[in-house]
Amino acid sequence: MKKLFLLLFGSFTLFINAQDQDPKAKLILDDLSKTTKSYKTITADYNLVMYNKDKKLLEKQSGKVLIKGQKFKLEIPGNTIVCDGKTLWNNNKDAKEVTIKNFDATNEDQLNPSKIFTMYETGYKYKFDKEEKIGAVTYNVIDLFPAVKPEKKKFHTIKLYVDKTKKQVGQLKMLMKDGGTQVYEIKTLKPNVEMPDNLFVFDLKGFKADQINDERD
Numbered sequence: 011m012k013k014l015f016l017l018l019f020g021s022f023t024l025f026i027n028a029q030d031q032d033p034k035a036k037l038i039l040d041d042l043s044k045t046t047k048s049y050k051t052i053t054a055d056y057n058l059v060m061y062n063k064d065k066k067l068l069e070k071q072s073g074k075v076l077i078k079g080q081k082f083k084l085e086i087p088g089n090t091i092v093c094d095g096k097t098l099w100n101n102n103k104d105a106k107e108v109t110i111k112n113f114d115a116t117n118e119d120q121l122n123p124s125k126i127f128t129m130y131e132t133g134y135k136y137k138f139d140k141e142e143k144i145g146a147v148t149y150n151v152i153d154l155f156p157a158v159k160p161e162k163k164k165f166h167t168i169k170l171y172v173d174k175t176k177k178q179v180g181q182l183k184m185l186m187k188d189g190g191t192q193v194y195e196i197k198t199l200k201p202n203v204e205m206p207d208n209l210f211v212f213d214l215k216g217f218k219a220d221q222i223n224d225e226r227d
Contacts, residue, residue, distance in 0.1 A: 012156070013112045017181055026163050028153050029172060029226035031135060031136055032114045032136060032137040032138050034138040035136045035137055035138040035153075036136070036171055037132055037140065037153045037192060038150045038152060039131075039136060039152065039172075041104075041170050041177050042127075042177050042178070042179070043179040044177075045128045045133060045176075045178065046128055046178075046179075047199035048201075049202055050078070050201075050202050050205075051076070051077060051078045051201065051202055051203050051205050052075075052076070052127065052199065052200070052201055053074075053075075053076050053077075053198075053199070053201075054074070054075050054079040054196055054198065054199045054200075055073075055111070055196075055197045055198045056072065056075070056194055056196050056197055056198075057070060057071070057072050057193075057194070057195040057197060058070070058071045058072075058075055058192065058193070058194055058195075059189070059192070059195065060074065060190065060191070060192050060193075061190055061193075062189070062190050063188060063189025063190045065191075068180045068190075070082060071086070071087050072086070072087075072197075073085055073086040075123050076205060076209065076210075077127075078122065078205050078207075078210065079094060079095065079208075080093070080113075080208070081094055081121050081210040082122075082123050082210065083169065083209060083210055084123050086178070086219040088103055088104050089101060089103065090103065090212075090213065091103055091130075091211040092210055093113050093161075093210060094113075094207070094210045094211050095113065095115075095210075096111060096112070096113055096196075097112065097113055097211075097226070098110070098111045098112070098113040101212065106217075106221055107131060107221050107222070107223060108212065108214060108222050108223070108224045109225060110222065110223065110225060110226055111112065111225050112226050112227060126182070127139055127178075127179050128215050130168075133156065133157060133158040134146075134154040134155060134156060134157055134168075135154070135155045135157050136153065136154050136155070137153045137155075138150065138151075138152060138153075138154050139151040139152060139153045139169065141174070142171070144171075144181075144196065146178075147173055147180065148173075148174045148175070149171040149173060149174060149180055149181070150171075150174050151170070151171055151172075152169070152170045152172060153167055153168070153169055153170075153180070154168040154169075154170055154178050155167060155176060156203075163187075164186055164187055164188075165184045165185055165186050165187065165192075166185055166187055167184075167185040167207055168182055168183065168184050168185070169182070169183040169185070172198075177224045178196075178199055179196055179199075180195075180196050180209055181193065181194065181195050181196060182194040187190075
């Protein structure tokens with residue numbers, strides 16, 4: 011699942027000229043960006059649902075992410091990943107090991123879920139698709155197309171579902187080149203929850219030296 015986050019939430023360095031973008035989609039995304047950046051913190055619970063090309067359910071997982079600026083804590087099956095903006099700790103619960111690395115927010119190969127709600131801002135072309143009602147919520151659906159080395163991506167389109175009223179991300183659908191689909195469903199999103207900074211520092215207490223892999227320079 012960590013690789014899936016890398017696939018989706020890596021940071022990108024190429025800016026796409028706004029004049030080349032769909033103006034209706036841009037207005038929706040600008041409102042989304044303004045709302046998201048007004049939050050001091052974000053807590054989100056989500057499901058990841060994967061289907062093959064025949065729409066057969068392959069897997070369903072749940073997770074939780076806490077975000078405070080460049081700091082984050084990610085709970086996924088088998089792993090707890092913590093970052094204080096400078097150091098990244100990955101606790102593999104099954105192996106009972108912790109790997110420590112330097113964190114670089116500009117490195118697209120490093121996991122960075124702090125980009126989860128603003129990943130559309132760079133590296134994508136976008137186009138308004140439609141309005142869609144799911145349950146009681148109406149979403150604006152924006153199609154995102156990777157514009158940075160698209161040939162290296164395993165997906166060709168991301169469908170971003172933006173709550174029309176709350177101006178929050180509610181769902182992302184990744185349409186894969188092999189015909190499969192990966193759906194990130196945001197079950198709950200709570201902004202501005204108080205989070206102490208020590209929440210984003212992993213406590214190594216209880217781990218032996220041979221259970222800690224320090225890969226920092």
